[in-house]
Amino acid sequence: MTSRNAATSSRTAAGRSVPGRLHGIxxxxxxxxxxMMATHLLPTFESNxxxxxxWIGLTFSGRAAALFAVLAGVGLALSTGKHRPLDGPDxxxxxxxxxxxxxxxxxxGLSLGGLEVNLAIILVHxxxxxxxxxxxxxxxxxxxxxxxxxxxxxTPVLAYLLRPWLLAANPPLRLGHNPSWEDLSTPTRLLADLFFTGYYxxxxxxxxxxxxxxxxRLMLNKALVPWVLLIGGTIVAVLAKxxxxxAMESWGGRAALEKLLDSPGYPLHSVLQVNLTGIPQEGSWWWLASAAPHSATPLDLLHTSAVAAAVIxxxxxxxxxxxxxxxxxLLPLRGAGAMTLTLYSAHVWVVSGFYLxxxxxxxxxxxxxFAHAATAVLVGIVFVLLKWRGPLEWLGHAANQVGRGNAKALR
Structure with missing residues (x-):
């Protein structure tokens, strides 16, 4: 979902192509x-x-989506000047x-939001x-x-202060479903959900x-940069987690939150390891001390960002x-990674066909x-070997070129 054009045209300072490194992206x-497909299709908890x-929940929950978002920023940097950002008319x-x-x-995203599917679709966000x-x-x-x-x-502190006020509105400023075209008729609720009260x-x-x-913006042609990302990201991720x-187990955070929830037997310990979505994070500043996936706390953002840096x-x-x-x-993964918008959308559409x-x-x-993953890999390999863009990637590229004033490049 980031610019493939940037990935295929990047050069080192000396002008030599570095396809392998960008293939890594x-x-x-x-x-x-x-x-993300794994968290959609495989159980993140053993039972209800x-x-x-x-292990799927412990490994991928929160981290896969965060890696998606971090890579979006990487792609934007690569397409806007790399370590020398564009300025002026460019x-x-x-x-x-x-x-x-x-x-x-x-x-x-809004079109997919109209499907009945038990997935949190990230595209509008x-x-x-x-x-x-x-x-x-x-x-x-x-x-x-x-x-x-x-x-x-x-931002997690500001969101913690604002979220209760938004949810206290009548009706609460929260969708409770994936954004769709119909939600454009209630822009206040839609924006509140997108920015503060929704899944992402x-x-x-x-x-x-x-x-x-x-x-x-780092000089990715430098020999040490990937090592700094891998080692530094790993250290920061481990320390944040x-x-x-x-904070939760040794300093009394989880005990305080369990008293706040007043729900005896509720496995907060498990939820803090996999996904905090759905639990109102209000009434105690201890919520901001966790590193739970999908909690969007400082430690969660730091941990998942660092994991993404290490993976990159x-x-x-x-x-x-x-x-x-x-x-x-890297061909099996880079093929799928070059057309994620198309493959992700197709994945959501297929999953919706099995809803309930x-x-x-x-x-x-x-x-x-396995069927979803293997299909994504095989389709990606075919498209990358034939040097085709995915259909939705082509639309995004076309829009980008029109915006840049390069519409002639599409002919």
Missing amino acids: DAARGLALLG VDLTPT LSAARRGVALRALVIAAV YAVLFLCVLPFLGMKLKPLVGWAAGWILA PVFQWLAYLLVGLVVG ALGNA GAFLLLGRLAEWVALDL KPLPAGWTEDAMY
């Missing part, structure tokens, strides 16, 4: 897609009784292109994030680092795109290894996931 995006987390043209591409993504990040596209690395750090620290709160999630811009666990670093290094051995090791219906005879959840 596409491959990381492919992993994010498969991770004890809510024991599964920057204005780039912003228009990004805005029009965001409208295409929003239209796809994703599009709004693209629009919100426009003012930051001309910034250089140091200011971006400051904005990203400040956003991670400050844009207000806090903008931090992911800012982190992605920081990563994309450890601090959140200590790892795949950049794998891209270098692929160049060294002259073998396209039993799986076909002989099929299991594992088999269903």
